[in-house]
Amino acid sequence: MNVVYPAVFYKNIENDGYTVVFPDLDFGATEGENLKDAFFMASDYLGAWLYEYYIDGKEFPIARDIKDLEIEEDEFSIKEASFVSLVGVDMLEYSRKSEVKTxxxxxxxxxxxxxxxxxxxxxxxxxxxxxxxxxxxx
Known part of the structure; x- marks a missing residue:
């Protein structure tokens, strides 16, 4: 079961890293040392956040339209290098990797x-x- 949520990727002002914020998941955030790492961490964060919903058979929080997200200006990121993107995770695969207890x-x-x-x-x-x-x- 593939799940996709929009996220804001904020380019860090002090290094090559990105901070990734999921507004639909209580504004939860993660970060990566570079763009590739940020996408990996974002997918992992999404899976971790939704894991209990998935295991309990509950409905996931509603994801807003990506067009409704805005990049907020702050002193820690470069607004012009920040962007909005969809982040996905395969919940079946995520749960398989996460739950190895017999x-x-x-x-x-x-x-x-x-x-x-x-x-x-x-x-x-x-x-x-x-x-x-x-x-x-x-």
Whole structure:
């Protein structure tokens, strides 16, 4: 599930870095040492901010139209070198990378399948994980 939000990239006055602000996410911000790093950090911030919404199945905050964002003037950034851009994140991929904890879960299967699995050295836990990933297109 790809999610896109507009953000303001403020060019830092003292170095090559950028500060990235997401007005629709309570004006949350991150920064990067250069433009490439700023985009990476912005995508990661977006994923982290929306992660609990995604896991809990809640609706994400509404993203405003990118045309409605303005670059504010301040003493820390160069307004002429600052810009507005869309930042995206694949929430399925983000959650996969973020949540690596395993949980123990009991499942019931017919005894004959259990015996076949033992005889054929099949790891039922691994098989179940693979089947669930396939079911959820992961």
């Amino acid at each position: 949980v123990r879960r009991n499942v019931s299967i017919p005894s004959y399948l259990n015996e076949l699995a033992k005889r054929n050295n099949i790891n039922v836990s691994q098989l179940l994980q693979e089947a669930l990933k396939e079911e959820f297109s992961m």
